[in-house]
Amino acid sequence: MLTLSDIAIVGSYETQLGVVPDRGPMALGVEATLGAIADAGLKPAAVDGLITCNSLVAPVMYHAEATAEYAGMAPGHCLSVGTGGGTTFTALRYAAAAIQTGLAHTVVVSMADSMRSFMTRERAMVVQSSSGHALYEQPYGPTVPAYYALIARAHMDAFGTTESQFAEAMVSSRAWAALNPSAQYRERVSVADVLASKPIADPLKLLDCSIVSDGGAAVVLTSLDRARDLPHAPVVLRGYGEGHHYEHISQAPSLIASAAADSGRAALAQAGLHARDIGLAQLYDCFSPALLIQLEDLGFCAKGEGGDYLASGAIRPGGALAVNTHGGMLSHCHPGNPGAMFGVTEAIRQYRGGAGERQLHDLEHTLLHAQGGIMSSHATLILGRPR
Amino acid sequence: MSGVDVVNQAYADGLAAGQLLLQRCADCGRHQFYPRIACSHCTGSKLNWVRAAGGGQIASFTVVRRGVSADFTAPYVVALVDLDEGVRMMTHIVDADPAQLEIGMPVSLDFQQVAVSSGSQPVFRLAAP
Numbered sequence: 001m002l003t004l005s006d007i008a009i010v011g012s013y014e015t016q017l018g019v020v021p022d023r024g025p026m027a028l029g030v031e032a033t034l035g036a037i038a039d040a041g042l043k044p045a046a047v048d049g050l051i052t053c054n055s056l057v058a059p060v061m062y063h064a065e066a067t068a069e070y071a072g073m074a075p076g077h078c079l080s081v082g083t084g085g086g087t088t089f090t091a092l093r094y095a096a097a098a099i100q101t102g103l104a105h106t107v108v109v110s111m112a113d114s115m116r117s118f119m120t121r122e123r124a125m126v127v128q129s130s131s132g133h134a135l136y137e138q139p140y141g142p143t144v145p146a147y148y149a150l151i152a153r154a155h156m157d158a159f160g161t162t163e164s165q166f167a168e169a170m171v172s173s174r175a176w177a178a179l180n181p182s183a184q185y186r187e188r189v190s191v192a193d194v195l196a197s198k199p200i201a202d203p204l205k206l207l208d209c210s211i212v213s214d215g216g217a218a219v220v221l222t223s224l225d226r227a228r229d230l231p232h233a234p235v236v237l238r239g240y241g242e243g244h245h246y247e248h249i250s251q252a253p254s255l256i257a258s259a260a261a262d263s264g265r266a267a268l269a270q271a272g273l274h275a276r277d278i279g280l281a282q283l284y285d286c287f288s289p290a291l292l293i294q295l296e297d298l299g300f301c302a303k304g305e306g307g308d309y310l311a312s313g314a315i316r317p318g319g320a321l322a323v324n325t326h327g328g329m330l331s332h333c334h335p336g337n338p339g340a341m342f343g344v345t346e347a348i349r350q351y352r353g354g355a356g357e358r359q360l361h362d363l364e365h366t367l368l369h370a371q372g373g374i375m376s377s378h379a380t381l382i383l384g385r386p387r
Numbered sequence: 388m389s390g391v392d393v394v395n396q397a398y399a400d401g402l403a404a405g406q407l408l409l410q411r412c413a414d415c416g417r418h419q420f421y422p423r424i425a426c427s428h429c430t431g432s433k434l435n436w437v438r439a440a441g442g443g444q445i446a447s448f449t450v451v452r453r454g455v456s457a458d459f460t461a462p463y464v465v466a467l468v469d470l471d472e473g474v475r476m477m478t479h480i481v482d483a484d485p486a487q488l489e490i491g492m493p494v495s496l497d498f499q500q501v502a503v504s505s506g507s508q509p510v511f512r513l514a515a516p
Contacts, residue, residue, distance in 0.1 A: 125456065136420075139502065139505060140478060140479055140501060141451065141459035143453065143455045150447040150466075153448060154446070154447040157447075157490040200452055200453055201453070201465075202450040203449075250421075250467055250475055250476055251421075255447055255467075
């Protein structure tokens with residue numbers, strides 16, 4: 001059987017993103033699917049596996065199958081995953097497993113949604129907050145920012161973390177996004193701008209929160225042997241881990257330490273690496289406290305020191321650790337469930353040397369992390385160049 | 388509530404009678420919330436309903452400035468409260484100046500309507516000093 005590091009990403013594609021009113025979720029998903037296959041130098045008939053995530057805006061019962069039908073494809077294997085977040089990298093891992101075991105040879109993972117243009121702001125609030133327990137949380141009217149605010153407050157209480165330190169998440173994000181022409185928001189902001197932005201759920205303000213977007217992205221995975229015949233230099237999967245401590249925030253064993261520690265430890269161990277070996281970290285920055293806690297739990301700084309680490313400018317361009325060079329979900333694109341996919345497509349762009357002003361040099365190891373629920377469900381993926 | 392099973396119905400019946408009901412496992416003696424068909428500590432199935440004594444402390448809180456829907460009138464304080472029985476629940480802190488709230492503050496149980504279209508829910512207020 002092939003090992004994980006025998007599996008390569010050979011195709012990558014992002015649709016137009018940000019505000020895309022002329023294409024709905026299915027059209028964006030098909031564009032991403034076909035775009036990634038063409039980028040890999042393949043024909044759709046060469047793809048024998050398709051994994052998609054369902055749309056929140058326009059869910060369909062057989063999403064991958066419907067995507068294949070629309071695209072004129074008939075892959076031997078179709079799988080629709082119900083959610084995004086951590087599931088994004090779980091889908092990549094299962095795609096790799098299918099190739100490792102011989103179930104499929106070439107698998108596309110494609111995700112798209114249109115939260116910005118195809119859903120009202122009011123409806124989006126209700127849909128997103130429905131991750132709360134229907135009987136024991138939702139009756140209290142929590143919003144998604146409120147869930148993360150509970151985490152932020154607990155971190156402030158435990159470690160003295162400040163609102164100014166959380167604000168640095170957006171400051172760094174915009175500093176990177178300013179270098180990315182495809183980012184939805186590119187205006188630089190200061191800590192003072194973040195602190196002065198509209199209060200949403202104390203201590204979180206508007207600029208502690210990710211954006212709402214339209215967009216899609218897809219990647220093509222195949223074996224490294226097949227990848228050698230394709231146009232792009234392959235990027236291989238080096239390690240993977242998951243961690244799941246709870247689903248609902250009221251059931252969390254800890255508000256200040258997450259299962260990202262488990263998933264990160266497992267992924268780095270499989271790759272034979274340490275956090276200090278990572279040249280690019282593509283993290284799940286849905287809200288500033290989520291980013292801060294991931295930096296701690298993944299080992300980039302000590303537990304409790306995330307605030308100081310952020311405030312030091314460590315993740316700004318030129319800082320100690322390149323994080324979300326595309327601008328992340330705080331600035332680049334966050335269409336709903338597919339948000340973490342852009343961390344993958346940006347990493348591929350960095351490996352190929354196509355990241356323009358934000359190009360990293362001598363990039364070897366990338367850590368991608370995504371989480372679902374409210375810091376609930378975690379997946380970490382390590383990418384690298386073939387040995 | 389639609390599609391309410393027997394466990395959730397028992398909780399709802401308690402609520403209608405003005406009581407916050409928890410489950411206590413006859414095997415391991417521990418409490419749990421939310422209600423389940425098995426003990427989340429030991430998988431035991433002999434679960435007895437007990438009335439929460441009403442004391443607890445704030446585990447975390449947030450002031451929601453923008454309500455989730457027209458059903459909720461912002462601002463309101465969403466909190467996680469650790470009950471003295473050892474379980475945690477989501478709730479509201481009512482009748483408190485949010486600027487005075489701190490994690491760890493003792494609170495006591497009350498019942499109040501928190502959404503325009505729903506009935507009374509367990510809420511908490513700062514315990515009398």
